[in-house]
Amino acid sequence: MRIRMSGVHKFYESEGGTQKVLQNLNLEVEKGDFIAIMGPSGCGKSTLLFMIGCLDLPSFGTVLLEDTDVAQQDESMREKIRLRHIGFIFQNFYLLPNLNVLENVLLPMQLLGLPKKKSEGRALSLLRLVGLDKKAHEPTNSLSGGQQQRVAIARALANMPGLILADEPTGNLDNKSGKEVMEVIRSINENQGLTTIVVTHDPKIASYARHIYYLSDGKLRSTVL
Ligand SMILES: Nc1ncnc2c1ncn2[C@@H]1O[C@H](COP(=O)(O)OP(=O)(O)O)[C@@H](O)[C@H]1O
Numbered sequence: 001m002r003i004r005m006s007g008v009h010k011f012y013e014s015e016g017g018t019q020k021v022l023q024n025l026n027l028e029v030e031k032g033d034f035i036a037i038m039g040p041s042g043c044g045k046s047t048l049l050f051m052i053g054c055l056d057l058p059s060f061g062t063v064l065l066e067d068t069d070v071a072q073q074d075e076s077m078r079e080k081i082r083l084r085h086i087g088f089i090f091q092n093f094y095l096l097p098n099l100n101v102l103e104n105v106l107l108p109m110q111l112l113g114l115p116k117k118k119s120e121g122r123a124l125s126l127l128r129l130v131g132l133d134k135k136a137h138e139p140t141n142s143l144s145g146g147q148q149q150r151v152a153i154a155r156a157l158a159n160m161p162g163l164i165l166a167d168e169p170t171g172n173l174d175n176k177s178g179k180e181v182m183e184v185i186r187s188i189n190e191n192q193g194l195t196t197i198v199v200t201h202d203p204k205i206a207s208y209a210r211h212i213y214y215l216s217d218g219k220l221r222s223t224v225l
């Protein structure tokens with residue numbers, strides 16, 4: 001998926017006045033590219049990712065996913081775009097604890113109403129891709145943090161998205177599991193041509209990406225580590 005953000009502003013109103021988190025921000029990401037967005041805590045990285053992911057709306061500006069300005073779509077259309085075209089990976093995994101590993105990966109396909117047998121085959125092959133097919137029937141909470149994040153990656157891929165968005169995907173992991181998770185994300189980007197955006201404050205994690213941007217004063221600048 002190709003992304004074009006232009007003139008994006010995001011303001012939050014608070015008691016102390018208006019907080020300008022994103023200010024006239026522009027970003028272009030080509031289909032299949034892998035970028036990292038860095039910056040200190042509170043600089044607006046998640047806010048930016050949520051605009052691209054149709055989880056939040058800009059105050060002004062355009063956010064084109066292919067030819068659709070998602071900032072102009074209503075909530076039900078943005079929900080459809082999220083479910084069909086975008087895979088999310090969060091710091092806290094957000095797996096459902098009352099579902100087993102396989103059922104967690106099946107969930108996005110069930111929400112689309114896809115046939116059960118076919119979905120199970122796909123879920124198992126995605127679990128194989130992240131090295132966890134043998135854990136398919138285990139309860140989610142029996143897995144380590146790194147394993148849970150790899151299940152979340154399989155789930156993010158379930159509906160064959162064109163875009164993967166990862167918000168501090170290694171933030172709750174030790175170094176070794178963090179590396180494994182980033183290697184899985186990189187290999188998926190390389191092998192499946194999925195546009196990939198990782199938000200992180202960690203230069204080691206950002207170095208997996210092909211282009212690195214730094215967010216400060218509400219704007220992005222290209223950076224070299
Ligand atoms: N829903 C919200 N309402 C008010 N302020 C918010 C909201 N979401 C984020 N912010 C503020 O916007 C700024 C950027 O937040 P965030 O995007 O989460 O930063 P980061 O992900 O870089 O740590 C922070 O100062 C935060 O307090």
Ligand SMILES: [Mg+2]
Pocket residue numbers: 045046047167
């Ligand atoms: Mg954040």
